[in-house]
Amino acid sequence: MTAAPLLSVRDLTVSFNTRFTAVREASFDVHPGELVGVVGESGSGKSVSALAVMGLLPPTAKVTGSIDFEGRDLLTLSRRELRKLRGRDIGIIFQEPMTSLNPVFTIGDQIAEAVQVHDPMSRKAAWDRATELLEKVGVPAPRRRLLDYPHQLSGGLRQRVMIAIALSSSPKLLIADEPTTALDVTIQAQLLDLLNQLRQDFGTAILLITHNMGVMAEVADRVVVMYASRIVEEATIFDLFDRPQHPYTSGLLGSTPELDGETHRLRTIAGTMPNPAELPPGCLFAPRCPKAVAACLEMQPPLLPISPAQSAACIRAPMLVQEGAR
Amino acid sequence: MTTPLLSVDGLSKEFPVAGDNWLAPKQTLRAVQSVSFELGSRQTLGLVGESGCGKSTTGRLILQLIEPTAGTVRFNGRDLATMPKEELRQLRSSMQIIFQDPQASLNPRHRVEELILEPLYAQGEKPSAKLTNYAGELLDKVGLSRRHLTRFPHEFSGGQRQRIGIARAIASKPQLIVCDEAVSALDVSVQAQVINLLQDLQDQLGLSYLFIGHDLAVVRHIADTMAIMYLGRIVEMAPKREFYARPMHPYSQALLGSVPVSHPSKRHTRKRLEGEIPSPLNPPTGCHFHPRCRFARDVCKQQVPELRSITPTRQAACHFAEEIAAGEGQRAPHSP
Numbered sequence: 001m002t003a004a005p006l007l008s009v010r011d012l013t014v015s016f017n018t019r020f021t022a023v024r025e026a027s028f029d030v031h032p033g034e035l036v037g038v039v040g041e042s043g044s045g046k047s048v049s050a051l052a053v054m055g056l057l058p059p060t061a062k063v064t065g066s067i068d069f070e071g072r073d074l075l076t077l078s079r080r081e082l083r084k085l086r087g088r089d090i091g092i093i094f095q096e097p098m099t100s101l102n103p104v105f106t107i108g109d110q111i112a113e114a115v116q117v118h119d120p121m122s123r124k125a126a127w128d129r130a131t132e133l134l135e136k137v138g139v140p141a142p143r144r145r146l147l148d149y150p151h152q153l154s155g156g157l158r159q160r161v162m163i164a165i166a167l168s169s170s171p172k173l174l175i176a177d178e179p180t181t182a183l184d185v186t187i188q189a190q191l192l193d194l195l196n197q198l199r200q201d202f203g204t205a206i207l208l209i210t211h212n213m214g215v216m217a218e219v220a221d222r223v224v225v226m227y228a229s230r231i232v233e234e235a236t237i238f239d240l241f242d243r244p245q246h247p248y249t250s251g252l253l254g255s256t257p258e259l260d261g262e263t264h265r266l267r268t269i270a271g272t273m274p275n276p277a278e279l280p281p282g283c284l285f286a287p288r289c290p291k292a293v294a295a296c297l298e299m300q301p302p303l304l305p306i307s308p309a310q311s312a313a314c315i316r317a318p319m320l321v322q323e324g325a326r
Numbered sequence: 327m328t329t330p331l332l333s334v335d336g337l338s339k340e341f342p343v344a345g346d347n348w349l350a351p352k353q354t355l356r357a358v359q360s361v362s363f364e365l366g367s368r369q370t371l372g373l374v375g376e377s378g379c380g381k382s383t384t385g386r387l388i389l390q391l392i393e394p395t396a397g398t399v400r401f402n403g404r405d406l407a408t409m410p411k412e413e414l415r416q417l418r419s420s421m422q423i424i425f426q427d428p429q430a431s432l433n434p435r436h437r438v439e440e441l442i443l444e445p446l447y448a449q450g451e452k453p454s455a456k457l458t459n460y461a462g463e464l465l466d467k468v469g470l471s472r473r474h475l476t477r478f479p480h481e482f483s484g485g486q487r488q489r490i491g492i493a494r495a496i497a498s499k500p501q502l503i504v505c506d507e508a509v510s511a512l513d514v515s516v517q518a519q520v521i522n523l524l525q526d527l528q529d530q531l532g533l534s535y536l537f538i539g540h541d542l543a544v545v546r547h548i549a550d551t552m553a554i555m556y557l558g559r560i561v562e563m564a565p566k567r568e569f570y571a572r573p574m575h576p577y578s579q580a581l582l583g584s585v586p587v588s589h590p591s592k593r594h595t596r597k598r599l600e601g602e603i604p605s606p607l608n609p610p611t612g613c614h615f616h617p618r619c620r621f622a623r624d625v626c627k628q629q630v631p632e633l634r635s636i637t638p639t640r641q642a643a644c645h646f647a648e649e650i651a652a653g654e655g656q657r658a659p660h661s662p
Contacts (some may be wrong), residue, residue, distance in 0.1 A: 041513035042484070154602050184376040185540065186599040191582035193598060211513060214543075215588025218593060237590045255518035257543040258588040259570065265525070265549055266518035272483050
């Protein structure tokens with residue numbers, strides 16, 4: 001990509017007290033119109049990274065590094081400036097739409113409010129705009145739905161409402177934190193199609209946080225893989241699936257159950273994620289890594305480019321080229 | 327013919343539900359409607375469906391945790407509903423359950439040893455050195471170790487807690503374990519470990535599983551036979567290999583089409599299902615699936631399709647299963 005990135009995160013480190021660091025030296029870019037996925041398991045730091053970009057971390061979090069959005073470092077903005085940016089240029093969708101929607105206001109009130117905050121207009125005009133938005137995100141009979149309260153909608157519809165609210169100001173970047181995790185597969189598939197379509201229609205860049213490699217395969221252009229607070233690999237979606245360079249990525253791909261091919265015994269990653277308070281020395285993945293050598297225990301390997309579009313934080317990375325996950 | 331380990335016949339459950347307001351009449355939610363199947367020894371039946379389809383209720387009905395409205399559950403040929411209470415209580419050690427959320431199913435104030443041995447205490451056994459030793463063996467079997475016996479649930483990760491849940495389930499040497507979304511809450515790498523563990527235990531202990539889940543990719547790795555549920559009814563049942571190679575019911579096809587692809591090159595290659603699951607309180611007439619079905623015709627709105635044999639090994643509840651199976655199911659024009 002040659003164009004300037006829309007979002008550029010550099011050396012992002014987030015710690016909650018002296019003992020617990022959730023994200024370490026994370027650097028990644030999101031270009032206009034691009035869908036970048038951040039994938040990792042519980043405790044990998046993927047959600048905290050997203051919250052940092054949104055500026056929604058609690059005040060107790062210590063954040064260093066920089067988060068440039070269109071050339072402005074979000075970490076230096078005042079709360080007020082940030083709030084203006086959020087919702088207008090950056091839209092947000094969370095996992096559980098019920099906790100993000102206000103139960104005592106109708107869907108219409110809530111979408112119209114979002115519309116009016118960023119673009120003052122009459123109530124009538126805001127409701128018309130809300131109808132349009134609901135239609136765009138594929139809600140049937142949108143006029144009637146506007147009068148419903150959140151509890152009257154299914155999980156899938158609520159998530160569509162959240163997307164409509166996020167889109168109300170035509171944001172340049174949409175941050176979606178596990179948006180389909182709580183939903184049934186058929187609804188998840190519908191929403192992934194919707195995300196793809198919105199990207200085509202509006203050119204919105206999307207930062208998608210998920211634990212599901214299949215979701216990545218469905219929608220992502222580029223993927224950042226996180227493990228125990230660090231980015232261990234970054235690659236285009238095809239490189240990631242065809243030539244994973246970090247053993248953790250291979251492990252994650254191998255342990256994902258599939259619908260095609262023979263049912264073999266699932267490959268697993270031995271052991272469990274290290275306790276964040278007692279991190280192993282050297283590479284954080286070394287204790288679970290089938291390819292670990294003595295040198296892995298000595299220092300944390302930096303994230304180094306392997307090709308122009310792929311980097312991995314593994315000292316053995318170039319040697320793994322022939323050993324794709326599947 | 328030998329008696330199957332578990333034989334379920336016409337199992338139904340209705341729940342009374344309050345009306346929309348206090349004047350409105352009570353409604354009936356038909357959570358499970360005439361579900362029938364058999365499960366042999368050392369076999370795994372994968373029971374798959376989306377939220378609200380009745381799969382978990384079916385699991386609980388089988389274990390007699392809730393009382394069926396109609397139908398029978400036979401375990402080793404014996405009807406559980408007519409069995410004397412005391413006998414049923416003893417038989418319970420042969421039937422266990424693993425829940426989705428190990429956090430919620432393990433008492434936080436109990437140590438691992440008590441948690442694991444609970445099913446034995448329930449059968450009247452008293453704590454002893456022999457039992458402690460046995461609990462240690464169980465922990466070894468599920469990939470934990472004896473030194474964990476004195477710890478509390480909060481000291482473990484989600485995957486480890488699920489292993490404790492499994493150790494507890496196998497403690498009473500059961501023949502049948504109902505796994506209710508047992509791996510759904512786990513991270514992928516841990517999920518794979520637990521699936522492999524369940525398979526190993528099945529081989530070692532000769533267990534049968536009723537594996538309830540919503541993820542067809544996961545269930546494929548553990549089940550021998552598949553049963554797909556939609557709004558309280560089984561819509562298709564088939565041996566695993568045949569099912570995944572050629573699903574016959576339109577809902578099964580749609581469900582398979584919704585599973586995320588395994589490689590980015592397969593994007594946009596699958597049919598999506600439109601619309602949402604209707605309310606089980608007011609399900610569509612005829613075939614419950616007809617409003618979302620690509621193949622629906624008039625008969626589907628009026629007549630409930632019975633679950634019937636399409637081939638000697640396969641059953642489907644669809645008026646047009648043969649045509650659809652043969653790939654001849656044409657998109658019928660939706661009548662207004």
